[in-house]
Amino acid sequence: MTRHKIARFALELAIPVVFIIMAVSSAPPKVSTEQGTIRLSPKKEEIFTKSSLIGYLSETKSPTIVLRVPQQVDRLLEENRYSKSQIYNTIEKELAKADFIVRDRALYQKVLDQNVSTDYSKIKELTETDLILELVSSDEEKYYTNQYTNTRGKPKITQGSMTISGQKVEFKLIKVKENDLVGSYTFHFTPCINGCVYNIDPFGNLYNLSTANKIVKPYEFVSSDRLEEFYKDCAKLLIKELRR
DSSP, X not given: OOHHHHHHHHHHHHHHHHHHHHHHHHSOOOOOOXXXXXXXXXXXXXXXXXXXXXXXXXXXXXXXXXXXXXXXXXHHHHHTTOOHHHHHHHHHHHHHHTTOEEOOHHHHHHHHHHOTTOOHHHHHHHHOOSXXXXXXXXXXXXXXXXXXEETTSXXXXXXXXXXXXXXXXXXXXXXXXTTEEEEEEEEEEOTTSSOEEEEEOTTSOEEOSSSTTOBOOGGGSSOHHHHHHHHHHXXXXXXXXXXX
C-alpha cells in the first residue's frame, strides 16, 4: 500500500471518530431523577345560594331545570379530549335522581336561538322551566409545589416548582321567572391529595414511572374518567346545598 493510500485510509477512519466524539461531547448531560410522592392540599369550594331559592325548593318537590352549556365550554372540553356528552349526562342524571325534572338541553337551546330578544319570563312560558343551571366555565387549574417525599420518607425540595394540573368548574343558577341569579358555585379538582408518585428531577420536572425519560404532560394529570367522577361529585355537592 502506498504512502498516499495509507494516509487517505487513515483520514477516512478518523472522520467518523471525530463525529462520534463531537456527538458525545455535545449530548446533553443525563439528568438524575428519584422516585418521590407529592401531596397537595385541596382547595375549598365557593358556594353561594340565596335564601329565596332554598325556600322555593323546600316548597317545590320536583322543580324543572335545564343544564345550559356555553359554546366556549363545549369547545374547551372537546379540545382537551374529554367526553363532554358523558360529563353533561352525569350532571343531569344526578339532578334527576334528586327529583328534579330535567329538560332537554337541545330543545331549550333551540327555543333560545329562536327567541333571542325574549326575556326570561317569556322563556319560562315557552319551555316550562323553573331553573337554569349554567355551566359557566371549566378550566385547567395549575398547582405548584417544590416539596415531595422520597422513598425513604425524607422530605425533599426541588430547585424549580413542580407544576401539576387540576380542574376548576363554575356553575350559576338562575330562577327563570324573575331572571334572578340565585346561586353561584365553584368547585376545584385538586390532584394528588392522597399522594402521586413520579420520578422527579432536581429542576421539578415529573416523569412517568414506566418511561423514565418521558416528562408528564399537563393533560395527563386528569383522565376523562376522573373528570367525569369529579363532575358527578360537583352535582352531588350542589344538590346537597339546594336540598338542605
